[in-house]
Amino acid sequence: MTLLELAADPAAWAALITLIVMEVVLGIDNLVFISILTNKLPEEQRTKARRIGISLALIMRLALLSTLAFLAGLTATVFQLPFSPPVGADGHAPFDLAFSWRDLILIAGGLFLVWKATTEIHHSVDPRPSEDLLDKKAPVAMNFGAAIFQILMIDLVFSVDSILTAVGMTDHLPIMIIAVITAVTVMLVASEPLANFINNNPTVVMLALGFLLMIGAVLIAEGFGVHVPKGYIYGAMAFSALVEGLNMASRNAAKKREGQ
Structure with missing residues (x-):
C-alpha cells in the first residue's frame, strides 16, 4: 500500500x-x-x-x-531450561x-x-x-x-x-x-x-x-x-502522582498560611 x-x-x-x-x-x-x-x-x-x-x-x-x-x-x-515450571489451578504454568x-x-x-x-x-x-x-x-x-x-x-x-x-x-x-x-x-x-x-x-x-x-x-x-497489563502499571503510577500532587498542594498551602 x-x-x-x-x-x-x-x-x-x-x-x-x-x-x-x-x-x-x-x-x-x-x-x-x-x-x-x-x-x-x-x-x-x-x-x-x-x-x-x-x-x-x-x-x-x-x-x-x-x-x-x-x-x-x-x-x-534461543534456549529453554531443562525443567518445567509448576502448573497452576487453571492447568497453565504461571511463567x-x-x-x-x-x-x-x-x-x-x-x-x-x-x-x-x-x-x-x-x-x-x-x-x-x-x-x-x-x-x-x-x-x-x-x-x-x-x-x-x-x-x-x-x-x-x-x-x-x-x-x-x-x-x-x-x-x-x-x-x-x-x-x-x-x-x-x-x-x-x-x-x-x-x-x-x-x-x-x-x-x-x-x-x-x-x-x-x-x-x-x-x-x-x-x-x-x-504478562502484566500495562493499564494497571500506568494506573498505579497516575494514582501515585495524583497523591503526590495533593501532598505538594497541601505543603504549599501550609507555607502560605505560615507566611500570613
Missing part, C-alpha cells in the same frame, strides 16, 4: 493515532530514567545529555524498524522457561533498573553523607560518559519493547516510522520541563525511583513470560 493510499484510509489513521498514543506512553518510562540520570550531571551538561539520550532512542527505534526480519528473530526461542533474545534483553534491562533504583533509594535514605540525587549540596556522582552509557543501555531495552509493540499493532512501516518519530519528538519537548520538575521537587525524585523499581520488576516478569 502506497503512502497516498494510506493517507486516504481511515483505518490507517486510526492505527496511527492509537500507535502514537501507545508509543508516547511507553516512552514515559524511558524519559523518567533519562531525567533522573541527567540531573546528576553538572547543570551545564544536563540539556546536552538529555538530547543525546533521546536522539539515541530515536536512532535505535528507527534502526530496529529497518530490520524487521531481525526483529522476528528476537522473539524466536515460561523458554527464552528469546527479547526476553533476555527485557530481563537484563529490568535487573539494571531494579539495581539502579534500589541503589539511589539506598543512598537517599542512608543517614551518612553520600552523593545522591536528593542532596543538592553533594558533589556530582557521575560523569558525562557514564551517564550516556547508562542511557544507551536502557534506550536499547525500551526501544526493543517499543518497536515490538508497534510491529504487533500494524503491518505498515510508514505508520510505525511516523508514530515513533512523533513519540520521540514529544519526549524531546517534554524532557526539559520534566527534568526540572523532578530536580526541584525532591519527594518527586523518590516517587520516580519507585516507578523505575516497579517498571524494572515488570520487565523481568515480561522476560519470564508473565
Whole structure:
C-alpha cells in the first residue's frame, strides 16, 4: 500500500493515532530514567545529555524498524531450561522457561533498573553523607560518559519493547516510522520541563525511583513470560502522582498560611 493510499484510509489513521498514543506512553518510562540520570550531571551538561539520550532512542527505534526480519528473530526461542515450571489451578504454568533474545534483553534491562533504583533509594535514605540525587549540596556522582552509557543501555531495552509493540499493532512501516518519530519528538519537548520538575521537587525524585523499581520488576516478569497489563502499571503510577500532587498542594498551602 502506497503512502497516498494510506493517507486516504481511515483505518490507517486510526492505527496511527492509537500507535502514537501507545508509543508516547511507553516512552514515559524511558524519559523518567533519562531525567533522573541527567540531573546528576553538572547543570551545564544536563540539556546536552538529555538530547543525546533521546536522539539515541530515536536512532535505535528507527534502526530496529529497518530490520524487521531481525526483529522476528528476537522473539524466536534461543534456549529453554531443562525443567518445567509448576502448573497452576487453571492447568497453565504461571511463567515460561523458554527464552528469546527479547526476553533476555527485557530481563537484563529490568535487573539494571531494579539495581539502579534500589541503589539511589539506598543512598537517599542512608543517614551518612553520600552523593545522591536528593542532596543538592553533594558533589556530582557521575560523569558525562557514564551517564550516556547508562542511557544507551536502557534506550536499547525500551526501544526493543517499543518497536515490538508497534510491529504487533500494524503491518505498515510508514505508520510505525511516523508514530515513533512523533513519540520521540514529544519526549524531546517534554524532557526539559520534566527534568526540572523532578530536580526541584525532591519527594518527586523518590516517587520516580519507585516507578523505575516497579517498571524494572515488570520487565523481568515480561522476560519470564508473565504478562502484566500495562493499564494497571500506568494506573498505579497516575494514582501515585495524583497523591503526590495533593501532598505538594497541601505543603504549599501550609507555607502560605505560615507566611500570613
